[in-house]
Amino acid sequence: MKDNVWFTYKARIQANKRLEWLDFHSQMLLVWYVMLSTFLAVLSIRYEHILGPNTDVMATILSVALLGVSLAVTNRDFRGRAMTMRSNYLQLQKLYNDLSVNMPPTQDQINRYHDLLAESENHHEIDDRIARVFASNLSSRKPTRTDLIYTIYWLCLRFFITILLYVLPLAVGLYAWYIK
Numbered sequence: 001m002k003d004n005v006w007f008t009y010k011a012r013i014q015a016n017k018r019l020e021w022l023d024f025h026s027q028m029l030l031v032w033y034v035m036l037s038t039f040l041a042v043l044s045i046r047y048e049h050i051l052g053p054n055t056d057v058m059a060t061i062l063s064v065a066l067l068g069v070s071l072a073v074t075n076r077d078f079r080g081r082a083m084t085m086r087s088n089y090l091q092l093q094k095l096y097n098d099l100s101v102n103m104p105p106t107q108d109q110i111n112r113y114h115d116l117l118a119e120s121e122n123h124h125e126i127d128d129r130i131a132r133v134f135a136s137n138l139s140s141r142k143p144t145r146t147d148l149i150y151t152i153y154w155l156c157l158r159f160f161i162t163i164l165l166y167v168l169p170l171a172v173g174l175y176a177w178y179i180k
Contacts, residue, residue, distance in 0.1 A: 023078035
């Protein structure tokens with residue numbers, strides 16, 4: 001039981017970090033895209049075809065896409081979910097500290113663990129893998145080679161996609177300006 005609580009606690013910490021990452025970058029990306037959209041709108045007043053003959057169409061598509069993405073990001077509620085996950089892992093940590101290594105858990109402790117599992121959404125499998133990879137020296141559930149490779153791949157892919165989302169509008173704008 002103590003092992004289960006510890007692994008759930010560590011995975012929920014990773015889930016909290018993942019949700020905070022998503023919250024931060026989704027908000028920053030929205031601000032970034034709004035700034036670029038505003039910049040394009042102001043420039044297109046003076047230079048009507050700054051990105052070629054379809055500048056007005058591109059600006060309209062960008063505005064509508066921003067509206068849709070902002071609604072989708074708001075509905076995902078990354079911040080609220082991260083706060084719930086944080087509260088949950090702190091309660092799991094308290095339960096973990098209350099459990100004794102030498103004595104079996106009480107029925108109240110078992111019920112408390114199940115109640116804590118039900119109080120928040122479940123973490124993703126990748127959260128468990130990351131927790132095991134980065135706590136492998138403290139863990140009784142050692143990560144496999146596949147876990148290690150998958151975790152590194154997932155973290156690199158997440159980083160690459162995030163950078164791509166920041167750079168993409170500049171690349172599209174520069175390409176459109178270059179070929180006009």
